Amino acid sequence: MSKHHLDYLDELEAEAIYILREVAGQFEKPALLFSGGKDSITLVRLAEKAFRPGKFPFPLVHIDTGHNFPETIRYRDDMVARLGEKLIIGHVQDSIDQGKVVEQKGKNASRNALQTVTLLDTIAANGFDACIGGARRDEEKARAKERIFSVRDEFGQWDPKRQRPELWNLYNGKIHKGENVRVFPISNWTELDVWNYIRRENIALPSIYFAHERDTIVRNGQLMAAAEFLNMDEEDVITRRNVRFRTVGDMTCTAAVESDAFLIDDIINEISASKISERGARMDDKVSEAAMEDRKKGGYF
Amino acid sequence: MEILKFITAGSVDDGKSTLIGRLLYDTDAILEDQLEAIHNSNRKNDDGTIDLAILTDGLKAEREQGITIDVAYKYFQTENRKFIIADAPGHIQYTRNMVTGASNANLAIILIDARKGVIEQTNRHSFLVSLLALPEVVVCVNKMDMVNHDQDTFNKIVAQYQVLAGKLGLKNVTYIPVSALKGDNIVNGSTNMPWYTGKSLLDHLETVEITVDDSRAHARFPVQWVVRPQTEELHDYRGYAGRVSSGNFKVNDKVTVLPSGFSSTITKIELLDQEFEEAFAGQSVTIHLQDEIDISRGDVLVNSAAQPEVSNLIEADLCWMDTRALDTTMTYLIQHNSKVTRCRIQEVLYKFNINTLDKVQGDEEFKLNDIGRIIIKTAEPLAFDVYQDNKANGGAIIIDSRTNVTVGALMLRAAVS
Numbered sequence: 111m112s113k114h115h116l117d118y119l120d121e122l123e124a125e126a127i128y129i130l131r132e133v134a135g136q137f138e139k140p141a142l143l144f145s146g147g148k149d150s151i152t153l154v155r156l157a158e159k160a161f162r163p164g165k166f167p168f169p170l171v172h173i174d175t176g177h178n179f180p181e182t183i184r185y186r187d188d189m190v191a192r193l194g195e196k197l198i199i200g201h202v203q204d205s206i207d208q209g210k211v212v213e214q215k216g217k218n219a220s221r222n223a224l225q226t227v228t229l230l231d232t233i234a235a236n237g238f239d240a241c242i243g244g245a246r247r248d249e250e251k252a253r254a255k256e257r258i259f260s261v262r263d264e265f266g267q268w269d270p271k272r273q274r275p276e277l278w279n280l281y282n283g284k285i286h287k288g289e290n291v292r293v294f295p296i297s298n299w300t301e302l303d304v305w306n307y308i309r310r311e312n313i314a315l316p317s318i319y320f321a322h323e324r325d326t327i328v329r330n331g332q333l334m335a336a337a338e339f340l341n342m343d344e345e346d347v348i349t350r351r352n353v354r355f356r357t358v359g360d361m362t363c364t365a366a367v368e369s370d371a372f373l374i375d376d377i378i379n380e381i382s383a384s385k386i387s388e389r390g391a392r393m394d395d396k397v398s399e400a401a402m403e404d405r406k407k408g409g410y411f
Numbered sequence: 412m413e414i415l416k417f418i419t420a421g422s423v424d425d426g427k428s429t430l431i432g433r434l435l436y437d438t439d440a441i442l443e444d445q446l447e448a449i450h451n452s453n454r455k456n457d458d459g460t461i462d463l464a465i466l467t468d469g470l471k472a473e474r475e476q477g478i479t480i481d482v483a484y485k486y487f488q489t490e491n492r493k494f495i496i497a498d499a500p501g502h503i504q505y506t507r508n509m510v511t512g513a514s515n516a517n518l519a520i521i522l523i524d525a526r527k528g529v530i531e532q533t534n535r536h537s538f539l540v541s542l543l544a545l546p547e548v549v550v551c552v553n554k555m556d557m558v559n560h561d562q563d564t565f566n567k568i569v570a571q572y573q574v575l576a577g578k579l580g581l582k583n584v585t586y587i588p589v590s591a592l593k594g595d596n597i598v599n600g601s602t603n604m605p606w607y608t609g610k611s612l613l614d615h616l617e618t619v620e621i622t623v624d625d626s627r628a629h630a631r632f633p634v635q636w637v638v639r640p641q642t643e644e645l646h647d648y649r650g651y652a653g654r655v656s657s658g659n660f661k662v663n664d665k666v667t668v669l670p671s672g673f674s675s676t677i678t679k680i681e682l683l684d685q686e687f688e689e690a691f692a693g694q695s696v697t698i699h700l701q702d703e704i705d706i707s708r709g710d711v712l713v714n715s716a717a718q719p720e721v722s723n724l725i726e727a728d729l730c731w732m733d734t735r736a737l738d739t740t741m742t743y744l745i746q747h748n749s750k751v752t753r754c755r756i757q758e759v760l761y762k763f764n765i766n767t768l769d770k771v772q773g774d775e776e777f778k779l780n781d782i783g784r785i786i787i788k789t790a791e792p793l794a795f796d797v798y799q800d801n802k803a804n805g806g807a808i809i810i811d812s813r814t815n816v817t818v819g820a821l822m823l824r825a826a827v828s
Contacts, residue, residue, distance in 0.1 A: 117412060275507055277511055282745075
């Protein structure tokens, strides 16, 4: 036995590439769910490693709520142009126009819950049998038990009782017609791993991840970007602040944090400081905030 | 920095939740929702300290509600290493969950209650660890605070366990006296047990050697996908995409494609914009060969000088994972690396009583959680290694094509002539 060990990022990367190639080998019509956030951007990079110089064996699918940050949409379109891969967009507005979902009203209205319907319709319309997503097990308790290959019934539902044992690196992707599998190649990555990988691979991100000056308002104790779909009124005081976003979602429900982290190193330091403090030291409140901020939108996965 | 994956074997009564909670809490790896749960909880230990078991209560709640108990994965890191814990329940009715958790672990922590010593479930957990061929075992003798931190008690349990380890062929066993509740020897040392001069559990986890099979003898590369751009400028490009499952490959190595048996030479190993002279176990790469051979998903490239067994009649250990019993008249699917083919369990040789470690003859019915030795016949031959020597190429799963569920785990042992 010699002692060659892969560094942790190399190991996580190799595992994710392996999983992506399993999807390619096992499914007829896979898709990669792309949100414009750092996790799905990481997946795209991994797909390049898995399949280049060939084409991706799947299209990218974006469920567009219509409330995205313009920076995210710009990033998405630039990226697709650079990759030369196919992008399929499912519009929540279409679901609203078709009367399948109803727009929420009031100050805290968001299209968060509506996108699940659009996603399921998009899956059905295209006949996707596997959807690759960027969810991670460290995000929350329920996710800690999620499989790498997670079978969904024809209603897109996850049934914990139907979870298959997942042994070694043997992923069972056998499904009946109408079912599909959600696949999570970066299950074993932590938030910090993703950031370290982005830094190592020098991957460009939407600019809103970094500190910038913008008009903000305070809603329910949280900083929000001032935007037309926030149903603003005279109570909302607009202030210029230096902020960044820890996660990329809708402008209606993605809170900003005041930050001077202009560079990726600053961001990594910010996260490291709140996640790994001295042994035995008490955790500060930053951690809870970071975890909250970084929550993926429920229902999307 | 490396990743160590380990499993914790024990039940709630042994203080397993407290031990994991202690590791997570003392290394600051607690999720925000759990942290709130702890601080808002009225549950306290007798001495008023917070009850760390709350952190892993997911499993307990599940048991009370009667939903499927499952493996939960937890993550933490120190300055020296990253860790993934597969937290699986220890009761016998969850044997399959422990087998699942153990399949990807490099190390097992076996918890023993200092007041009880080696008991039936210790046998069971240790048996599973040996069956799944985990290279490292740590025996944590817990609740030392309940036996006055007595060295003799600890030594007696070590002696008991050494007999068991000998019987099962467990080689690398480390013994640590701990109190998960009080924190003795988990992350920090213990002033209560000056007689123990070894490492704390975390120190051991941070420094234990993670074994990697890098021998040329086990160079295996299951092909997952063939990269063929078929564009004008890359008209003849043909790369075999996969992950080195064990051993290593170098450019100019002579390789054999199995099961077909054709040979060729590696001309290039690459990944996107990187080229490698050598690819090691665990690495995902794309390999190019000198000759145009018909190779597709399901084939495996091996070092020509060290070939695995190729057979369609194989003796194996089987752990049954489905509520519906094994049907020896039925055709199932078997998945071994990237290959899927049909199979039948041709013969049940014997079953194991996993509590007493005895072989049981004459009972051929494999029910949920049963483990035993069988002979399997496959439609197409498998190119496999003995599981105990090479986990990556010796494990397989059985799928019931009626339900598509994974119903069995196989540890392949030998070709039957």
